[in-house]
Structure formats: C-alpha cells, structure tokens
Amino acid sequence: MAELARLDGLIGGSGNKPAATMSNAVAQTEKIRDWTEHVIGVEALADKLDTKLKVPGQGDFFGLTEKDAADRLKTNGPNQLTEKKGLPWYIRFLLCMTGMFNYLLWAGSILCFIAYGV
Numbered sequence: 001m002a003e004l005a006r007l008d009g010l011i012g013g014s015g016n017k018p019a020a021t022m023s024n025a026v027a028q029t030e031k032i033r034d035w036t037e038h039v040i041g042v043e044a045l046a047d048k049l050d051t052k053l054k055v056p057g058q059g060d061f062f063g064l065t066e067k068d069a070a071d072r073l074k075t076n077g078p079n080q081l082t083e084k085k086g087l088p089w090y091i092r093f094l095l096c097m098t099g100m101f102n103y104l105l106w107a108g109s110i111l112c113f114i115a116y117g118v
Contacts, residue, residue: 037045046053051064064072087095096102 037048040048043053050068053062097106
C-alpha cells in the first residue's frame with residue numbers, strides 16, 4: 001500500500017520530493033494543535049468566524065446573511081473538495097501482481113509449468 005501511495009503521488013503531478021511532502025504533512029498536522037474552536041464559547045466562536053447567532057429584526061436567524069454568503073463565495077470560492085487523480089487500472093493491476101508472496105506464486109506456477117511440460 002505504501003508503494004501504491006507513493007506512485008499515486010508521482011502520477012498526480014505534484015512534483016514534490018517525498019521529503020518535502022512529508023514536511024508539509026507534518027506542518028499541517030501541527031496546525032491541528034492550535035485549534036481552539038471546541039473549547040471556546042458559542043458567542044466567541046461566532047465572533048471568530050464572523051457569523052451571527054441572531055440577527056436583530058429578522059427573528060431567529062442563525063448563520064450568514066445572503067449578502068455575507070455571496071461575499072464569501074466571491075473571496076473564498078465554492079466550498080468543495082478537489083478530485084484526486086487516481087492511478088490507471090493497468091498500474092493498479094501491476095501493483096497487485098508484485099510483492100514477495102506474489103513472487104513465490106509466480107515462481108511456483110513457472111515450476112509447475114516446467115514440470116508439466118517435461
């Protein structure tokens with residue numbers, strides 16, 4: 001599986017060296033330690049995220065107004081994940097045919113073929 005992930009990274013076109021990718025992963029993981037959203041109060045969280053718990057004069061409205069949502073859509077873009085490019089089927093097939101146990105099976109099948117032919 002590690003080889004599959006490594007090849008997937010190479011085919012994905014990232015161009016990064018494995019060490020650079022690892023350091024980026026570590027840096028992203030370290031950012032998680034700075035998350036405080038789960039321990040602060042609801043009002044402080046609403047202030048931090050620039051949203052409103054209740055809009056005066058509009059009843060029980062929670063979240064962003066239509067204008068705020070449109071502004072954030074312009075500045076941040078749509079809230080969607082990018083699709084990760086996967087490995088082609090023939091590379092996945094070849095990866096399934098390699099490995100220590102698979103080499104033993106290949107050697108056994110070749111020996112059986114030779115023994116049957118003799």
